[in-house]
Amino acid sequence: MEIPYYPGCTLKTTAKNFDDSAFAVYKKLGIELKELPRWNCCGTVYSLTSDDLMHHLAPIRNLIRVEEQGADQVVTLCSMCYNTLAQSNLRIQQNEEERDKLNEFMYKEKVKYDGKVKVLHGLTVLRDMVGYDKIKSQIKKPLDGLKVAAYYGCLLLRPKEVCIDDPESPTIMEDLIRTTGAEAVPFPYANECCCSYETVSNKDIVIERTRMITQSAQAYGADVIITSCPLCEFNLDNRQKEVRKKYPDHVDIPVLYYTQLLGKALGLPLKSLRFDLNYINPRELFK
Amino acid sequence: MKVKLKIDREESLREKVEELSGENLLKCYQCGRCSGGCPSIASMDLIPNQVNRYIMLGLDEEVLNSKTIWACASCFTCSQRCPKGVNLPKIMESLRQIRIRKNVDIVSVDELTPKERMELPTIALVSCLRKMSS
Ligand code: SF4
Numbered sequence: 498m499e500i501p502y503y504p505g506c507t508l509k510t511t512a513k514n515f516d517d518s519a520f521a522v523y524k525k526l527g528i529e530l531k532e533l534p535r536w537n538c539c540g541t542v543y544s545l546t547s548d549d550l551m552h553h554l555a556p557i558r559n560l561i562r563v564e565e566q567g568a569d570q571v572v573t574l575c576s577m578c579y580n581t582l583a584q585s586n587l588r589i590q591q592n593e594e595e596r597d598k599l600n601e602f603m604y605k606e607k608v609k610y611d612g613k614v615k616v617l618h619g620l621t622v623l624r625d626m627v628g629y630d631k632i633k634s635q636i637k638k639p640l641d642g643l644k645v646a647a648y649y650g651c652l653l654l655r656p657k658e659v660c661i662d663d664p665e666s667p668t669i670m671e672d673l674i675r676t677t678g679a680e681a682v683p684f685p686y687a688n689e690c691c692c693s694y695e696t697v698s699n700k701d702i703v704i705e706r707t708r709m710i711t712q713s714a715q716a717y718g719a720d721v722i723i724t725s726c727p728l729c730e731f732n733l734d735n736r737q738k739e740v741r742k743k744y745p746d747h748v749d750i751p752v753l754y755y756t757q758l759l760g761k762a763l764g765l766p767l768k769s770l771r772f773d774l775n776y777i778n779p780r781e782l783f784k
Numbered sequence: 785m786k787v788k789l790k791i792d793r794e795e796s797l798r799e800k801v802e803e804l805s806g807e808n809l810l811k812c813y814q815c816g817r818c819s820g821g822c823p824s825i826a827s828m829d830l831i832p833n834q835v836n837r838y839i840m841l842g843l844d845e846e847v848l849n850s851k852t853i854w855a856c857a858s859c860f861t862c863s864q865r866c867p868k869g870v871n872l873p874k875i876m877e878s879l880r881q882i883r884i885r886k887n888v889d890i891v892s893v894d895e896l897t898p899k900e901r902m903e904l905p906t907i908a909l910v911s912c913l914r915k916m917s918s
């Protein structure tokens with residue numbers, strides 16, 4: 498089965514390990530991620546003011562690209578892209594006047610967009626379209642004994658209108674972890690924000706948050722953290738070097754995209770999983 | 785006790801914020817649950833529920849010049865948990881927009897070191913600039 502795929506900017510640059518591992522994993526599970534032939538940056542954040550329609554053009558244009566493919570759904574893997582596309586889509590669906598205005602702005606587009614495209618996240622595709630039983634049956638190298646903490650962060654869960662699971666007690670990633678034979682370790686910081694883009698303007702708060710999140714996962718026994726957001730990944734993975742500088746007793750914990758973990762359990766070749774692009778070396782985990 | 789009444793009739797900050805956010809600030813009953821779960825609170829000078837209160841009290845400059853509006857990471861935790869359904873992320877964004885629309889840049893690419901520019905992923909730069917520059 499083929500699904501149109503919207504990668505977003507970061508999966509083509511610093512999160513190439515997410516992109517490459519996802520292509521391999523979904524393919525193995527019978528889903529062809531078909532990258533949209535044309536796409537643009539969604540803007541990464543959903544605009545929150547009532548009068549700012551302009552910033553919904555970027556996400557909506559991508560949904561027009563999906564309709565141009567004759568499709569009615571699109572999958573994305575990045576939590577921020579997912580959130581932005583899904584929230585803009587919802588706004589268009591619920592507000593006719595704004596929908597007309599936006600379509601007028603985009604008068605050069607051949608398609609008039611009416612909010613019909615379904616925005617999916619990669620995790621829900623695994624849960625709802627592939628099914629965890631099927632995934633379990635395809636596991637070649639069970640990750641027995643490995644303890645994995647799922648870090649959701651914010652944008653898969655909030656606001657609740659676009660949440661992919663229960664907003665306060667999600668299990669979608671833990672259930673996925675269990676299909677690989679690994680143990681899922683719940684921990685209290687799983688839905689706590691890493692402070693996101695503050696990593697540019699106020700690195701210190703991110704260092705503190707990263708310390709709390711990574712050390713909490715370790716305190717609950719985790720060997721590795723998985724995530725689906727390239728910004729969370731950067732904060733939790735790369736910023737640990739700054740945590741270590743400030744708190745010399747900090748012990749590093751590797752951070753992986755969920756597709757990398759799953760790929761390993763599916764027995765996919767290492768070169769498709771691109772562990773070389775993770776900051777803290779995860780290879781030791783699988784020795 | 786001196787009481788200062790403000791009767792100038794330019795649009796007040798409260799009116800502007802309510803218009804931009806679509807939120808009714810009177811809904812907030814100052815329970816503080818928003819602040820209790822805020823990940824950024826350690827770098828704020830006003831805690832999130834205070835922002836609402838200060839706007840209501842007409843302490844416009846204090847709010848607009850606070851560190852808080854730039855420390856907010858738009859994580860939607862407060863709005864998820866508010867028992868009164870107040871959407872604080874929208875209020876924070878309105879305040880940022882009021883500043884940014886006067887061509888204020890809190891972050892600019894030129895001020896980042898070459899090392900930071902190399903290291904930071906696109907997603908971090910775009911989102912931060914969207915929130916903090918005009
Ligand atoms: S949680 Fe809601 S009602 Fe309570 S102080 Fe915060 S905004 Fe006000």
Ligand code: SF4
Binds near residue numbers: 821822855859
């Ligand atoms: S959206 Fe902003 S104010 Fe609300 S909890 Fe998150 S960081 Fe704090």
